[in-house]
Amino acid sequence: MLTTTRTATRTATRGATRTATRTATRGGHAPTYVPATCRRLPPPASDARGEPLRRRLRAPVVLVLLLWMLVSACSSDDPTGLAGEPTDTILEQTRTAAKNATSVHITGTWVTQKVEYQIDMRIKADGASGEIVSTGTRVQLLRVGVDLFVRGDESLYQPRDGRQDPDAVASAEVLRDKFIKVPPDDPAFARLSGFTQLHPLLDELFRLEGKVKKDGRKNVRGVETLALAANKGRGGELYVSLGGKPYPMRYSPGPNAGRLDFYEYDTDFPVEVPRGDQVVDYGSLNPAQPPAPGTDAHQSPPPSSSPTGGSSGSPSGSKSPSGQPTSTRSS
Numbered sequence: 666m667l668t669t670t671r672t673a674t675r676t677a678t679r680g681a682t683r684t685a686t687r688t689a690t691r692g693g694h695a696p697t698y699v700p701a702t703c704r705r706l707p708p709p710a711s712d713a714r715g716e717p718l719r720r721r722l723r724a725p726v727v728l729v730l731l732l733w734m735l736v737s738a739c740s741s742d743d744p745t746g747l748a749g750e751p752t753d754t755i756l757e758q759t760r761t762a763a764k765n766a767t768s769v770h771i772t773g774t775w776v777t778q779k780v781e782y783q784i785d786m787r788i789k790a791d792g793a794s795g796e797i798v799s800t801g802t803r804v805q806l807l808r809v810g811v812d813l814f815v816r817g818d819e820s821l822y823q824p825r826d827g828r829q830d831p832d833a834v835a836s837a838e839v840l841r842d843k844f845i846k847v848p849p850d851d852p853a854f855a856r857l858s859g860f861t862q863l864h865p866l867l868d869e870l871f872r873l874e875g876k877v878k879k880d881g882r883k884n885v886r887g888v889e890t891l892a893l894a895a896n897k898g899r900g901g902e903l904y905v906s907l908g909g910k911p912y913p914m915r916y917s918p919g920p921n922a923g924r925l926d927f928y929e930y931d932t933d934f935p936v937e938v939p940r941g942d943q944v945v946d947y948g949s950l951n952p953a954q955p956p957a958p959g960t961d962a963h964q965s966p967p968p969s970s971s972p973t974g975g976s977s978g979s980p981s982g983s984k985s986p987s988g989q990p991t992s993t994r995s996s
Contacts, residue, residue, distance in 0.1 A: 792936030
């Protein structure tokens with residue numbers, strides 16, 4: 666029995682030694698025993714060119730991911746899918762959104778009869794507040810309900826032809842830093858109140874003369890918009906929001922005719938009637954009623970400065986009796 670045990674031990678030792686020696690010789694290291702479970706696995710499968718299949722499969726996966734990211738980015742810029750609609754549909758949805766707006770902030774320039782007006786107005790249905798600057802004259806407008814108040818610097822009360830009028834100088838001293846309450850039947854009321862009316866002003870944005878086409882996208886005040894150009898921009902340009910409601914965000918009636926930005930939709934703001942000591946009814950200053958601010962008795966009133974004024978002050982064509990553009994076509 667003892668002899669059989671010694672023989673089995675020597676046989677197992679020789680087998681383990683030979684296995685360790687062969688394994689170490691292949692790796693060039695000192696003899697070390699390596700269990701069979703730790704031996705090297707066969708190399709990965711290769712194609713005819715000798716490239717591992719894993720490497721070749723990686724490229725299509727990367728391309729699929731890139732395409733998915735691109736589609737996701739595009740859809741996030743236009744979550745409503747409005748950009749894919751026909752222009753007629755886009756204009757109709759934009760009209761509806763503008764009609765339902767409760768307030769808006771408007772800034773930019775408006776040019777009528779070669780006179781440039783710089784506009785900064787906040788407007789809502791029951792009031793408005795802001796200022797208009799033109800030819801060196803700054804006019805602050807305030808509408809509370811149906812009451813319109815105007816406050817301007819001394820140049821507002823000077824004759825427009827540059828003459829020195831002693832009465833105008835005296836009026837300017839009295840009216841300095843005062844709001845003037847403009848009577849509704851005064852010509853100045855019609856000219857100035859157009860800047861303070863919400864929906865009549867927004868309706869003006871759809872005066873696009875000529876064939877309307879999509880003209881790419883543009884970021885307007887941080888909002889992705891779709892540009893609609895009439896007659897390649899010569900008949901006006903309208904930029905429509907692609908995020909949320911399709912509000913008009915920018916409008917230009919044509920080349921060299923100014924540009925207005927529209928933002929802060931549906932954001933309320935306070936409007937209050939000025940204190941009594943800040944208000945003057947300029948009709949009561951003179952029994953004969955002095956001329957409107959910026960005019961004199963020997964001049965006809967200036968052309969309508971309102972973006973919603975008549976065709977004489979519009980740089981972008983005429984309207985039909987219904988108030989709609991006479992030649993707007995869409996593609």
